[in-house]
Amino acid sequence: MENNVSREKNIMKIRLPIRIAGFAVLSFIISLSVIIYLRVELGLLKTQYVKIVEEYYPSLESVDTISRCVYSHQALVFHYMLNAEDVDKDEFYERIDGIEKTIFEELKKTNKSTKGTILEEYSHDVSADINAYFSNVDMALEFYEDGDEKTAIYYVEETLKNEVQTLNIDVEELNNLVNVNVREIRTNMRRILKMEEEVIVVAIIILMLSLIFSLIFCLKMSSDAVDRDNLTKVYNFDKLLEVCKKYLKKGKIEKYNIIAMSIKDFKLINQEYGSQNGDNVLKAYAALIASFVSKNEIVARNGADNFFVLKEKETTEEFLNKVLELRVHVIGDLEIPVFTRCGVCAFSTKYTIQDHISAALLSLEDARKSKHKDVFYFTDEDRQRVLKEREYIASFEQALHNEQFHVYYQPKVDLETNKIVGAEALVRWVIDGKVIPPFDFIPILERENKITKLDFYVFDKACQKIRDWLDRGIKPVRISTNFSKEHLSNENLAKELMAIVEKYDIPSRYIEVEITESSAYGSYDELARFVDEMKEHKIYVAMDDFGTAYSSLSMLMEIDMDVIKLDRSFLMRTGEGKLKDKKNRRMIEDILKMLHDLDKIVICEGVETQENVDFLKSIGCRFAQGYLFDKPIPEDEFIDKWLNNR
Numbered sequence: 001m002e003n004n005v006s007r008e009k010n011i012m013k014i015r016l017p018i019r020i021a022g023f024a025v026l027s028f029i030i031s032l033s034v035i036i037y038l039r040v041e042l043g044l045l046k047t048q049y050v051k052i053v054e055e056y057y058p059s060l061e062s063v064d065t066i067s068r069c070v071y072s073h074q075a076l077v078f079h080y081m082l083n084a085e086d087v088d089k090d091e092f093y094e095r096i097d098g099i100e101k102t103i104f105e106e107l108k109k110t111n112k113s114t115k116g117t118i119l120e121e122y123s124h125d126v127s128a129d130i131n132a133y134f135s136n137v138d139m140a141l142e143f144y145e146d147g148d149e150k151t152a153i154y155y156v157e158e159t160l161k162n163e164v165q166t167l168n169i170d171v172e173e174l175n176n177l178v179n180v181n182v183r184e185i186r187t188n189m190r191r192i193l194k195m196e197e198e199v200i201v202v203a204i205i206i207l208m209l210s211l212i213f214s215l216i217f218c219l220k221m222s223s224d225a226v227d228r229d230n231l232t233k234v235y236n237f238d239k240l241l242e243v244c245k246k247y248l249k250k251g252k253i254e255k256y257n258i259i260a261m262s263i264k265d266f267k268l269i270n271q272e273y274g275s276q277n278g279d280n281v282l283k284a285y286a287a288l289i290a291s292f293v294s295k296n297e298i299v300a301r302n303g304a305d306n307f308f309v310l311k312e313k314e315t316t317e318e319f320l321n322k323v324l325e326l327r328v329h330v331i332g333d334l335e336i337p338v339f340t341r342c343g344v345c346a347f348s349t350k351y352t353i354q355d356h357i358s359a360a361l362l363s364l365e366d367a368r369k370s371k372h373k374d375v376f377y378f379t380d381e382d383r384q385r386v387l388k389e390r391e392y393i394a395s396f397e398q399a400l401h402n403e404q405f406h407v408y409y410q411p412k413v414d415l416e417t418n419k420i421v422g423a424e425a426l427v428r429w430v431i432d433g434k435v436i437p438p439f440d441f442i443p444i445l446e447r448e449n450k451i452t453k454l455d456f457y458v459f460d461k462a463c464q465k466i467r468d469w470l471d472r473g474i475k476p477v478r479i480s481t482n483f484s485k486e487h488l489s490n491e492n493l494a495k496e497l498m499a500i501v502e503k504y505d506i507p508s509r510y511i512e513v514e515i516t517e518s519s520a521y522g523s524y525d526e527l528a529r530f531v532d533e534m535k536e537h538k539i540y541v542a543m544d545d546f547g548t549a550y551s552s553l554s555m556l557m558e559i560d561m562d563v564i565k566l567d568r569s570f571l572m573r574t575g576e577g578k579l580k581d582k583k584n585r586r587m588i589e590d591i592l593k594m595l596h597d598l599d600k601i602v603i604c605e606g607v608e609t610q611e612n613v614d615f616l617k618s619i620g621c622r623f624a625q626g627y628l629f630d631k632p633i634p635e636d637e638f639i640d641k642w643l644n645n646r
Contacts, residue, residue: 062106062113063126065115069106069169070133074164075098077137081144081153103130113126118181122174136160165639229301231279233351240300240308244353253347256297257316258307260360261289261323262368264339266305277330283330285338292322308357313346320344323452324374341367345378359386389444392429396450399429400457406430407461408632409479411642412603412625415617422478422512425462425627426632427454430517451484460500463511465635467504474643480512480542480563488515488526494533501539512540512563528559535560542603547591556598564595568606568626571615589619596620 073096080092094168107127114123136159143152210234225509227239235243247253263269263285270278282305289309290299298310311319326338343363345356362385363376370376399405405427412422429436445451453604471474501511513534515527531541542563547570595602604616607626616624633641 024606060318062110062459063171063174065106065167066103066110066126066130069099069103070130070164070167073103073137074160077140077160078156081140081149081156084144100134119174119177122170122177125170126167126174129163129170133160133163133167136163164565195202222534229286232301234286234290234307235298235300237300237302237308240298240310241353243298243310244347248349248353253353254349256347257310257311257313258300258345258347258356258360259316259320260313260340260343260345260357260364261309262364262376263305264341269336269338273330273334273336277334277336281328281336281338285326288326288328288461289323308360316344320375341373342375342377343367344375355386359383360630362386392441392444393448393450396445396454399431400453404430405454405457405461406435406634407458407465408634409638409642410625410632411477411628411630412623412640413426413621415613415624419646420477421623422480423642424632424639425458425479425481427458428632446484449486452486452490455481455483455487456496456500459497459513463500463504463506466510467507469639469643470506474639475646476510477643478510478512478540480514480540482514482516482544485516485523485527488523488530494537495531497534497539498537501537508538512542514544514565515544516544524555524559531559531561535562545605556595556600561600563601563603565625566602566604566621568604570604572604585615585619592619592621 043639052435055144076092076099080087081191107130110123111120111127114120117179140152140155140160141427143149143155227235227242229236244253244258247256263281269281273281282301285305285309286299286301289307293299293309293311293478294315297312300308300310302308309319320342323340323342326340327335328338329335341364343360343366345359345363347356351359357380359382362382363378366376367374377446406429408426408428409423410426411420412424414421427438427442429438429441434485442451445454462479462481466476466479483493490496495512501508534541540562542565543561544565546564547567567587570584570591592602601623602621603623603625604612604621605625607624607628609628612626613624613628630641
């Protein structure tokens with residue numbers, strides 16, 4: 001059922017972009033069709049407009065000009081024949097020649113503009129009328145010039161009158177026809193314009209709807225990009241904070257628990273099924289836990305396989321029962337079992353949102369460390385622990401300044417002579433006379449990235465004490481100090497350490513730097529460079545906690561450590577039955593022989609019983625460190641008990 005829900009959600013996620021793309025394509029086709037339609041209609045409109053401007057209007061203007069010129073011409077002819085003695089003959093002929101020229105030019109324009117149109121025939125009729133009129137005028141003037149004034153006037157009154165009437169009728173028809181066509185064209189243009197306005201309105205509505213939809217979609221996409229995790233598509237940590245703040249403001253936050261979750265042994269899933277399937281597991285897992293929450297609750301990813309869930313308190317137990325053991329569908333028929341660890345913190349208004357989230361993470365860390373429980377609830381005792389941790393963090397810098405960190409020394413012993421051969425400098429925080437053990441504050445400083453300052457402080461104090469011993473005539477032993485792997489990102493680490501050694505003028509044979517075995521992971525090249533730089537200055541370098549991580553033979557050969565410190569877990573393997581003792585004895589013997597063959601000094605940590613000593617002697621391990629010989633002790637006690645008794 002859960003897998004079906006997940007598949008349905010995935011199908012909906014696939015369909016939504018397809019629908020959006022289909023709508024976008026449809027909007028594009030509609031918009032393109034509207035644009036093409038408008039272009040065609042505008043082309044027709046342009047044709048009609050050109051027809052009016054280039055055909056009808058010039059024809060109207062030309063015909064009007066011809067009509068007026070004919071009237072003027074006729075009036076001049078009549079006036080000349082009736083008043084010849086008062087008219088300058090040359091001026092008369094010059095004027096009528098000009099009018100005739102104008103008429104013929106306009107006729108030419110009319111014939112040109114109407115050619116190939118329905119007006120062409122009417123234009124030819126007007127031309128014929130004009131030609132007939134001028135022929136009769138020429139005939140009348142010829143009679144007049146020959147002295148036959150009576151015939152000329154009669155000719156003008158009878159013949160020209162009919163010609164002019166015919167011309168006027170043809171001109172009027174041409175005018176009427178032009179006006180009719182212009183009106184039809186204007187009507188068509190108005191119709192086209194109205195249709196285009198309607199189409200434009202429809203197109204604008206469609207485009208506006210498309211724009212609104214696109215804006216909504218883009219806002220959703222941008223919101224998803226800001227609020228959603230890229231891989232799993234559940235919300236991200238910032239969105240979780242936003243929702244928590246909203247509920248806090250509305251006074252609803254106390255109804256909820258914050259649950260920090262992680263997948264148990266997720267690295268093994270990646271190793272067994274591959275990183276691609278590992279991502280698929282995360283996506284399917286996120287979809288499943290998201291299907292277990294209501295719309296008022298939220299699932300958020302916090303990177304890797306870590307998730308937060310804001311869950312109502314009354315349904316938290318039911319939710320936890322569902323998520324602790326799941327089977328997620330990955331590809332095909334592949335289903336992978338997934339187990340969850342959880343840290344739960346109940347919201348209250350007494351503390352900040354970040355306080356509750358940190359509390360849930362602390363409880364999750366407790367779940368990771370536990371071998372028997374997968375769910376831990378944050379308690380009042382936990383809160384006191386957090387407050388104490390905050391107190392340590394807040395007072396750390398001032399404690400450094402006030403030298404509240406004291407260096408204690410734990411001897412390293414030669415098992416053959418029971419004499420001291422070295423010591424490890426270990427830090428204790430002394431507050432108001434009370435000694436704070438390192439496991440109370442070292443993990444906190446590591447988590448807060450403050451451990452590097454403390455490491456340098458201890459190294460400086462150790463060098464200072466060695467200088468003091470030399471000045472007092474006390475022969476030192478080689479003192480080792482611990483350095484976190486965080487230092488390996490510092491390219492100047494070796495130079496900074498040597499600057500301290502040179503400041504106190506300490507012989508290099510009295511200095512040893514311890515780096516944990518796990519430091520090689522992710523920092524192999526940096527570790528190799530640091531060891532080489534230390535050896536150039538004849539400073540010993542030790543690998544601490546050997547055996548707690550995976551050390552390859554090639555690493556031991558390529559990184560030239562001087563000292564290998566066997567973790568106390570080696571000794572713990574030798575006291576649980578004869579068969580196990582035999583196997584572990586052989587394994588430890590082989591490891592020791594290999595290290596000796598590589599010319600490494602080997603020291604075993606955690607020696608607490610004489611039985612441990614006898615075992616180490618029997619397998620050839622010469623040097624040891626542990627509570628059997630001494631616990632870490634203050635400097636004065638270390639001098640009196642060990643340095644002055646050799």
